[in-house]
Amino acid sequence: MKEISNRSATFHFSIEQKFTAGMVLLGTEIKSLRQGKANFNDSFCVLHQGELWIRSLHIAEYNYGTANNHNPVRERKLLLTKRELHKISTKTKEKGYTIIPLKIFMSENGYAKIDIALAKGKKTHDKRDSIKEKDAQRDLKRTLKL
Numbered sequence: 024m025k026e027i028s029n030r031s032a033t034f035h036f037s038i039e040q041k042f043t044a045g046m047v048l049l050g051t052e053i054k055s056l057r058q059g060k061a062n063f064n065d066s067f068c069v070l071h072q073g074e075l076w077i078r079s080l081h082i083a084e085y086n087y088g089t090a091n092n093h094n095p096v097r098e099r100k101l102l103l104t105k106r107e108l109h110k111i112s113t114k115t116k117e118k119g120y121t122i123i124p125l126k127i128f129m130s131e132n133g134y135a136k137i138d139i140a141l142a143k144g145k146k147t148h149d150k151r152d153s154i155k156e157k158d159a160q161r162d163l164k165r166t167l168k169l
Contacts, residue, residue: 026128029063034150036123036142042111044075045102046135049093051085056135061127068101068122068139070112075101077124077137101137111141119143
């Protein structure tokens with residue numbers, strides 16, 4: 024399985040701190056993830072009663088699943104240590120911080136893992152700066168190749 028990344032995350036948010044979490048999944052969800060069928064559109068993480076949950080993460084139904092197939096957009100629990108959960112909860116109480124998913128990948132043991140980040144939203148002028156930076160990097164690479 025290739026890793027599935029949230030490409031718009033770094034454009035809309037400035038990332039402060041990253042964490043790697045496990046995911047509680049059903050059997051058909053893991054099979055669908057191994058096929059690379061996940062979408063991060065509008066997905067976000069929420070702290071609820073001391074647990075971290077991811078919402079709006081779309082994992083497509085497994086093609087060969089029976090009537091026991093999963094709901095594609097259900098809430099999924101993320102597994103972190105208590106220390107990490109406490110750190111995240113104190114930061115999100117501050118104004119402007121949010122928890123966003125960055126990428127889903129398979130660990131060496133075959134478990135599905137997700138990288139999440141504490142992030143602050145970018146203003147429009149910050150987005151323009153990052154676009155200019157990307158263009159400058161692209162131009163620099165082009166000139167070095169010639």
